[in-house]
Amino acid sequence: MKPYVLIVGLVASTALTPAAGFAETLRLLTWGSYAPEELIQKFEEKYPDINVEVTFSNNEEMIAKLRATGGAGFDLAQPSHDRIYAAQLEYDIYKPLDLSQINTDVMSPVHLDAVKTNTTIDGAVYAVPHQWGTSGLMANMTEAPDVAGWDDLCDPAYAGKTSMRLKRTILLGTAFAMGEDPFAMYSDLDQYQDLLDRVAETLITCKENIKAYWQGGDDLSAMMLSGEIVASETWDSTAYKLYDQNSDIVFIPPETGALTWIDTFAIPAKGKADDAAYKWINFVLEPENITIMSGSTGAIAAVQGGADLLPADKKAAVNASFTQEDIDNLKFFANIPPGVEDMEGKTLEKIKAATGG
Amino acid sequence: MSSDVKRLSLILLFSPFALWIVLLILLPHIGMVALSLREKVAPRVYEFGFGNYIDFINEPIYWNTLLRTGSMSLLVTALALLIGFPVAYYIAKIAGKRSRGALFLMCLIPLWVSDLIRAFGWILLLRETGVISSFLIWTGMTDHGIEFLYNDVTVIIGLVYTVILFMIVPLVSTLDGMGDDMIEAGYNLGGNSLTVLRRIIIPYAMPGIVAGCIVVFMLTAGSYLTPILLGGKNSSWFTEQIYDQFITRFNWESGAAFGFLLLAFTSFVVWLGLRLSGQSLTNTVART
Numbered sequence: 001m002k003p004y005v006l007i008v009g010l011v012a013s014t015a016l017t018p019a020a021g022f023a024e025t026l027r028l029l030t031w032g033s034y035a036p037e038e039l040i041q042k043f044e045e046k047y048p049d050i051n052v053e054v055t056f057s058n059n060e061e062m063i064a065k066l067r068a069t070g071g072a073g074f075d076l077a078q079p080s081h082d083r084i085y086a087a088q089l090e091y092d093i094y095k096p097l098d099l100s101q102i103n104t105d106v107m108s109p110v111h112l113d114a115v116k117t118n119t120t121i122d123g124a125v126y127a128v129p130h131q132w133g134t135s136g137l138m139a140n141m142t143e144a145p146d147v148a149g150w151d152d153l154c155d156p157a158y159a160g161k162t163s164m165r166l167k168r169t170i171l172l173g174t175a176f177a178m179g180e181d182p183f184a185m186y187s188d189l190d191q192y193q194d195l196l197d198r199v200a201e202t203l204i205t206c207k208e209n210i211k212a213y214w215q216g217g218d219d220l221s222a223m224m225l226s227g228e229i230v231a232s233e234t235w236d237s238t239a240y241k242l243y244d245q246n247s248d249i250v251f252i253p254p255e256t257g258a259l260t261w262i263d264t265f266a267i268p269a270k271g272k273a274d275d276a277a278y279k280w281i282n283f284v285l286e287p288e289n290i291t292i293m294s295g296s297t298g299a300i301a302a303v304q305g306g307a308d309l310l311p312a313d314k315k316a317a318v319n320a321s322f323t324q325e326d327i328d329n330l331k332f333f334a335n336i337p338p339g340v341e342d343m344e345g346k347t348l349e350k351i352k353a354a355t356g357g
Numbered sequence: 358m359s360s361d362v363k364r365l366s367l368i369l370l371f372s373p374f375a376l377w378i379v380l381l382i383l384l385p386h387i388g389m390v391a392l393s394l395r396e397k398v399a400p401r402v403y404e405f406g407f408g409n410y411i412d413f414i415n416e417p418i419y420w421n422t423l424l425r426t427g428s429m430s431l432l433v434t435a436l437a438l439l440i441g442f443p444v445a446y447y448i449a450k451i452a453g454k455r456s457r458g459a460l461f462l463m464c465l466i467p468l469w470v471s472d473l474i475r476a477f478g479w480i481l482l483l484r485e486t487g488v489i490s491s492f493l494i495w496t497g498m499t500d501h502g503i504e505f506l507y508n509d510v511t512v513i514i515g516l517v518y519t520v521i522l523f524m525i526v527p528l529v530s531t532l533d534g535m536g537d538d539m540i541e542a543g544y545n546l547g548g549n550s551l552t553v554l555r556r557i558i559i560p561y562a563m564p565g566i567v568a569g570c571i572v573v574f575m576l577t578a579g580s581y582l583t584p585i586l587l588g589g590k591n592s593s594w595f596t597e598q599i600y601d602q603f604i605t606r607f608n609w610e611s612g613a614a615f616g617f618l619l620l621a622f623t624s625f626v627v628w629l630g631l632r633l634s635g636q637s638l639t640n641t642v643a644r645t
Contacts, residue, residue, distance in 0.1 A: 348601075
């Protein structure tokens with residue numbers, strides 16, 4: 001009889017644990033700096049029964065984490081808008097959003113429509129926009145004043161003093177710099193493979209010129225601030241942060257157009273706190289919270305007049321980088337069709353394995 | 358009655374080990390093999406097949422990386438043995454009783470710090486604006502910073518540093534058991550230092566050498582952080598390929614196949630090493 005009692009006791013105590021605090025937990029899977037401590041505290045004060053837990057990640061790891069559990073373990077994820085459609089088709093990791101619960105009126109129509117078109121499957125919408133920004137170049141103006149296009153990273157004048165992240169952005173950027181339009185080739189994968197081969201060739205020759213491939217915002221910032229590199233491929237938000245510390249470092253939209261990404265809100269398929277997730281979404285879309293969020297992320301909120309809600313220092317950085325012409329020239333990341341991820345992955349491996357300088 | 362108690366205690370003692378082996382080693386590996394034998398034919402549709410292994414054979418990048426990882430791991434193992442043996446010999450045989458414990462502890466201390474932090478320590482020392490480069494500029498030996506990171510030499514230094522302890526510990530414990538009288542007898546019978554080392558000390562330490570080499574080789578071939586962080590743009594380590602397959606390319610099937618190939622490859626190298634040196638697991642590792 002004894003073990004029986006013990007087991008019953010164990011079961012009862014486990015069952016009681018979550019009820020004891022009466023608190024609901026919102027498990028957020030997002031980018032570094034997308035959940036500033038200040039906002040979390042404010043949110044927990046507003047909703048004392050919700051407890052926020054944050055896991056920082058990136059696009060690839062978010063999908064890998066959700067895939068491992070079939071969409072369990074997190075209640076709100078923030079992948080970029082081009083990472084929803086194929087991932088949902090392949091692995092079924094998100095659940096459709098109930099748009100009536102989201103304050104979509106405040107969102108900027110351009111971004112909302114772009115995300116909706118990109119993430120609608122069988123009539124259901126799987127994501128709404130949160131923040132947007134661009135990928136482009138940054139350079140230290142005193143040492144590399146002539147950087148203007150993606151291919152300038154391979155300019156021998158800056159040998160050993162440039163960097164890039166070995167991910168798909170640089171493949172696309174290099175393709176644009178070669179005068180091609182990779183997004184237009186997504187419909188013809190043979191043609192796209194041919195383009196990727198040429199891009200790989202360029203980037204392998206370029207390897208000698210590169211100091212190191214950066215992995216995240218922190219190591220990029222360290223290399224740039226210490227002067228070890230003078231130009232790099234970058235997210236605009238990282239460049240804006242560096243502009244704060246050294247106004248010689250500016251973001252440069254490449255002449256072929258900066259590549260535009262939109263980070264979204266998506267609810268994992270087995271999320272357990274949808275209400276709390278919707279509350280968080282609406283909470284961070286409130287104007288005064290947007291300023292706090294943008295101050296931390298350096299990205300622009302996808303709401304109407306989002307750029308005006310930037311903190312003053314970030315606004316200065318944006319104005320130093322973008323002209324109206326640059327904004328008209330923005331290129332939105334196109335949806336990644338199934339299969340392309342694999343082709344690009346293989347190309348990146350080829351570049352990494354090539355013995356350059 | 359007493360035989361029942363004996364059996365029960367045997368079962369109780371054995372069960373944690375059995376659970377560990379079955380739940381944490383056997384089951385995951387069976388899962389990996391099953392996963393590696395699935396071929397993706399369309400979204401959410403899979404078929405049984407050896408496609409992932411065939412891909413590996415057909416793509417030179419993959420097996421070149423595996424061979425590179427294997428040969429660099431062997432080099433690291435050899436260096437760790439060369440550097441670790443004198444250290445272990447000093448601790449076990451030459452150092453006094455009291456300093457022995459202190460020396461051993463000093464070898465252990467770096468292990469209290471995580472791998473990641475130690476790799477970052479190397480980065481701070483070796484980067485272009487790092488400690489060593491700045492020191493060289495300060496002494497006037499060079500006018501501009503020197504980049505020590507991002508090459509194979511740095512990766513090997515970092516790896517030897519990370520794993521050398523696993524060479525020293527088994528060596529110390531075997532050498533500790535060797536009586537001084539054996540060495541004295543060697544000299545009395547007219548041997549010089551080299552003969553004593555070759556004919557007496559090394560054969561006696563063989564179990565420790567083999568155990569240390571196996572552990573070090575396996576750890577090196579399976580390491581991820583050190584080669585990635587210190588190797589930068591030119592680090593091609595096989596574990597990185599596995600990570601890329603799983604995370605960047607969402608291709609768990611071929612990631613699992615790669616993982617299994619790495620296991621098979623390292624096991625093969627260990628078997629070959631034992632064969633060539635005329636040792637077996639029972640008379641070496643099991644004895645330490």
